[in-house]
Amino acid sequence: MSKSGRFFIEADCLQRSEQGQKVSGDVCLQRRMGDRVLAVLSDGEGSGVRANVTAGVIGSMAVNYTMNDVPAAHAAAAIIRTFISEHNVQGGHATFSILDIRENGAVRVVEFENPRYIVLRGGDEYLPPRAAVEVEVTPSLSQTIYVSEFRARPEDRIVLLSDGVTLSGRLTRRLPEGWRRGGVVDFCLTATACDPTLSAHELCRRVIERAEMNDLFAPKNDMSCMAVYFRQPRRILVCTGPPFKAENDAVLADMVARYEGSKLICGGTTAQIISRELGRPVSVVLRRDPAALPPTSTMEGVDLVTEGVLTLSKVKSLLARAAASEIAERGTDGEVARLLLAHDVIEFAVGTRINPMHQDPSLPVELELRRNLVRDLAFLLETKFMKHVTIRYI
Amino acid sequence: MGKKLTVKICTGTLCYVMGGADLQLLDEQLSPELLSRVDIMGSPCLDCCNHDDSAQAPFVKVGERVVSGATISKVIDAIKDELSKQ
Numbered sequence: 001m002s003k004s005g006r007f008f009i010e011a012d013c014l015q016r017s018e019q020g021q022k023v024s025g026d027v028c029l030q031r032r033m034g035d036r037v038l039a040v041l042s043d044g045e046g047s048g049v050r051a052n053v054t055a056g057v058i059g060s061m062a063v064n065y066t067m068n069d070v071p072a073a074h075a076a077a078a079i080i081r082t083f084i085s086e087h088n089v090q091g092g093h094a095t096f097s098i099l100d101i102r103e104n105g106a107v108r109v110v111e112f113e114n115p116r117y118i119v120l121r122g123g124d125e126y127l128p129p130r131a132a133v134e135v136e137v138t139p140s141l142s143q144t145i146y147v148s149e150f151r152a153r154p155e156d157r158i159v160l161l162s163d164g165v166t167l168s169g170r171l172t173r174r175l176p177e178g179w180r181r182g183g184v185v186d187f188c189l190t191a192t193a194c195d196p197t198l199s200a201h202e203l204c205r206r207v208i209e210r211a212e213m214n215d216l217f218a219p220k221n222d223m224s225c226m227a228v229y230f231r232q233p234r235r236i237l238v239c240t241g242p243p244f245k246a247e248n249d250a251v252l253a254d255m256v257a258r259y260e261g262s263k264l265i266c267g268g269t270t271a272q273i274i275s276r277e278l279g280r281p282v283s284v285v286l287r288r289d290p291a292a293l294p295p296t297s298t299m300e301g302v303d304l305v306t307e308g309v310l311t312l313s314k315v316k317s318l319l320a321r322a323a324a325s326e327i328a329e330r331g332t333d334g335e336v337a338r339l340l341l342a343h344d345v346i347e348f349a350v351g352t353r354i355n356p357m358h359q360d361p362s363l364p365v366e367l368e369l370r371r372n373l374v375r376d377l378a379f380l381l382e383t384k385f386m387k388h389v390t391i392r393y394i
Numbered sequence: 395m396g397k398k399l400t401v402k403i404c405t406g407t408l409c410y411v412m413g414g415a416d417l418q419l420l421d422e423q424l425s426p427e428l429l430s431r432v433d434i435m436g437s438p439c440l441d442c443c444n445h446d447d448s449a450q451a452p453f454v455k456v457g458e459r460v461v462s463g464a465t466i467s468k469v470i471d472a473i474k475d476e477l478s479k480q
Contacts, residue, residue, distance in 0.1 A: 268406035268439030275438075284405055284436025286418050294410040295418065297438050305438065307407055357408050357443045357451070365411050 008233035013226035025051025026224035042096040164221035169214030200227035235261030241351030253277030267308030291331025406439035414452035
């Protein structure tokens, strides 16, 4: 989150592979480090595994060069020299876009032959000036990269696309020349006009779904969409575990009552404590959960109430194996994961009192320690999903 | 007909792993006659596991009576017993 607290940089991406290919030839990488967010979209030559490997190498080269503050033109030249030769320059070859965002809003974009990135600002498209830089690959061959710099404003959105999206629908009667960049811009402007707080995640989903539809649900090329949204942080408080000292029960309940944002309670005893302190009844929704987890409950003013360690442990494994932020699971674990991923700032309030019965070695399943579980979950949310996470023990 | 008998099923972690998961289907196991005389609810945690060392999870509360080591048949017996007292 920006130091001034003005905005949070939400970044997300979504991909579809060309029909018949198990892996995408495009690679989207995101890194959050200190006051900086790096995002790279690279498109390998061709499709399938070979393209995926090329794109993956380009992605990590781009991230590492940028992280080490190598000037953009040098980094791009090194990548291009590695992957472009006189043999493949005529045909399709690897392309990439690198997005380097500082938390004060300074944005730098380096592009090589990907569709030009889109900036949506105040209900219109903003086209930042960009400079063409010639990169000498061999004495007889040079390529052009584009470098642009601008300062992002709150509520700006940046969209990166692979050519699979802009070319989607090509040769169909409706879009003989494909969707084209202009078509995507209009689509994004309409989508954000209808829903001004549309998240980057949701914008990616809509763009990719439309691109798939353009290709009649049989993608003719790998499709990738990456979006960045400079937005008001969306906050969620996750309460799990009873406070170590009973006198802190009121403190925990007070946090829930006063919190401005969404609220999630993971833990039966925790829910009972908050219910008792705030005088808000909690009622269990008795039903079979598709993930075989204990049922959820409802409480006034709280978005979701679930059981504690079993649920959190399933959420952890779900997030660990999720390839993207697209969670389709219908059970409580999916519900909790989707709720967490829909927020930027996740604040855990962890009660450290232990139920000794949970440590009984004769239990049929192993119950993890809540503290460790939350620590692992926080690590995943921070590193893989770029969330701002805090943990407070009570 | 008198007041319905409240049956509270604990859905806390311990009760759930000790077999409480099956108890959620209690309403499907009750005869229509019994079903019409009880109110089945869940509880996030009845807080029984912390208090009585001799009792075993899962717990179900039938009226004011706590059934420990609950199974569907044990709960049905307790319901019949409590209803006969009314």
